[in-house]
Amino acid sequence: MWIRLRLGVTGILGRRRFERELADEVSFHLSKRTEHWQREGLTPTEARRRARLEFGNVDKIKEEVRDARFGGWVEQARQDLRHGYRALANNRGFTAVAVLSLAIGIGFNTTIFSVVDAVLLRPMPYEAPDRLVAIERIFPDAGRWDITFRQHRSWRQQTDLFESMAFGWSWFEATVASEGYAPERERGFSVDTNLFATRASSRSLVAISCPRRDCPGRTMWSS
């Protein structure tokens, strides 16, 4: 493998020299042969023609020499593939483990990437996602507590920190049906009407009080 690689590298670097030397070698052969036929009594033109005919198609032979020296890359790739296939076919257990590892690895990566893409990379489908926050209530010694609607209302009255505040309280599942459309099962989140005003106001800081930990702001209103 290493030898092949090294040959390949020097092959690229020394390619021009190789071509020059090959041309020299062929022309040396042809002129020697021409001399030979001249000594046999042919005219110079005849001798040269004879030498060329005997030698064969120069370009084709040069190509064969290149193949012999560097190995046609197609041929080599084919051999490598065949070798790989045989090695894998001869060792079924190893092949199974390798294929399985690859499959699991690729699947895992795809899953992780989908999540990372949705959560981190792609911007949330709202006007100003960077100004959207979810509020939680956490006590240092008692941990997370639900936010009551009363609590939320009093915050809203006491602070002008946020442009607008909305309240959401629980997840539910419902069948959505309307005339002319097939009914669909959808997941929803109960919110107060402030949410729609909140969402509509663009470029504004919005806060959503959320009673449960598993309700990231962005899933608050899936339509």
Added chain:
Amino acid sequence: MLTSLLADLGEPMTKRADLLPGTLDLLVLKAVSLGSVHGYGVLLRIEEVTEGGLLVEQGSLYPALYRLEKEGLLATEWGVSSNNRRAKFYSLTTPGRRRLKAKKASWQRLCAAMEAALDAKPREV
């Protein structure tokens, strides 16, 4: 591939044998083993020692030489030919000498077996 008929050159075809596949390498190794020589010289040596009995397609000599060089069986060096022209000279390396010996032995085994087979009489079978 290694051989061709020279019929279209107007060469008499009589008593010249086509090369069997694989024999060109052996002939080249043998020719080079007689002393450092350029490509054209290899051809001359083969023609000389076989007294023109073998038909070597001249062009096919070079792919063979380069292949043997790549395999490390031949060493090359640029030098000056007898009439003062720059030429590439080939010589046999140690692995080349070893390969020649092995190929020669297997060739002789093949020849002996073929000869025995072809000379067999009915009662011997």
